[in-house]
Amino acid sequence: MDTDVQSFVVAHLRRRPAVVETGGFVVGIDPGTTSPYLNYATPLPGARPTARDVAALVAAFRERGLTPRLEFAPDAAPGVEPALREAGFATEAVHEYLVCAPDTFTPPPASAPLARTPSTDAEYAAVDAALSEAFGGGFAPSAEGAARLRRVQEGGGAVRFVRAPDGGCAGAATCSAPAEGTAEAAGVGTRPAFRGRGVAGAVTAAVTGALLARGARSVWLEYSGEGSRRVYERVGYRPQGTRLYLVLPD
Incomplete structure (x- = not known):
């Protein structure tokens, strides 16, 4: 599942209004904000970046006035974390993720609040x-x-x-x-x-x-x-x- 999730994040960032791809990384950029939670990078599954690749990644953020930041499933690209650590990247967070599939999905009970789709x-x-x-x-x-x-x-x-x-x-x-x-x-x-x-x-x-x-x-x-x-x-x-x-x- 790690590779599926990592491949999803790559595809998701490629949908952003602006995208930079460099050295095995994809950077998704939203020009409407400098928020690091909306402007971040992720590696391609299996990527093994060099120090030059990481430097190019950092430059892609810095030249746009953005904080260099990544989100990824480390087991899908084991060579990435060591290269980033060597360049000075620090841990912001480690999160476990959960997955729901059709055979585990449980609809809410009839007594649950009504969930609506916004339209206006x-x-x-x-x-x-x-x-x-x-x-x-x-x-x-x-x-x-x-x-x-x-x-x-x-x-x-x-x-x-x-x-x-x-x-x-x-x-x-x-x-x-x-x-x-x-x-x-x-x-x-x-x-x-x-x-x-x-x-x-x-x-x-x-x-x-x-x-x-x-x-x-x-x-x-x-x-x-x-x-x-x-x-x-x-x-x-x-x-x-x-x-x-x-x-x-x-």
């Missing part, structure tokens, strides 16, 4: 604002963020949300369009006032079911804690591997 600009803006609040303000809600969510939905992925009593968004999740037979669910978040009500499970199941119904062989995601892991396991996600996040300090 106001609904996409509400989803963007809710996810900003859910993740502690790590990013500010914006017109660009709402537009990015719409592109996910209209580009073959999925965005689902649960409506709050005031008409806004209680929580939401997204899932990329599939590539290499798999798709990534991400951005699963619930506003603090609505946690513990089944919102996260409902939206996770909704985006997962949508992509599996379209023919994806699997959907994968990363989790941030044991509480979220239990939510995902109830939907049918199972442990499969590890992803490594490396960054080059200034």
Whole structure:
């Protein structure tokens, strides 16, 4: 599964508005933001970069005013981590990822909150604002963020949300369009006032079911804690591997 996930990330980054390929790496760039979480690189499966390859990769980031950063499954490219460490890259995070397949997927119970697909600009803006609040303000809600969510939905992925009593968004999740037979669910978040009500499970199941119904062989995601892991396991996600996040300090 590591190679499938790594191949997916390569294909996913190649969909970005701007792409740089150098020395066995693919850099996905979103010109609308300098966020390192939207501008990052990943190696091709099996890549064995030289010091010159890594220097060219760093230059591709620096000349655009971006932080050199990578996300990848190390077991799919064992030669990459040592080369990056030698160049000074440090660990930002190590995340286990979970995978859901058609034979493990469990739809939500009938009592679960109703997950909807946003359709209007106001609904996409509400989803963007809710996810900003859910993740502690790590990013500010914006017109660009709402537009990015719409592109996910209209580009073959999925965005689902649960409506709050005031008409806004209680929580939401997204899932990329599939590539290499798999798709990534991400951005699963619930506003603090609505946690513990089944919102996260409902939206996770909704985006997962949508992509599996379209023919994806699997959907994968990363989790941030044991509480979220239990939510995902109830939907049918199972442990499969590890992803490594490396960054080059200034």
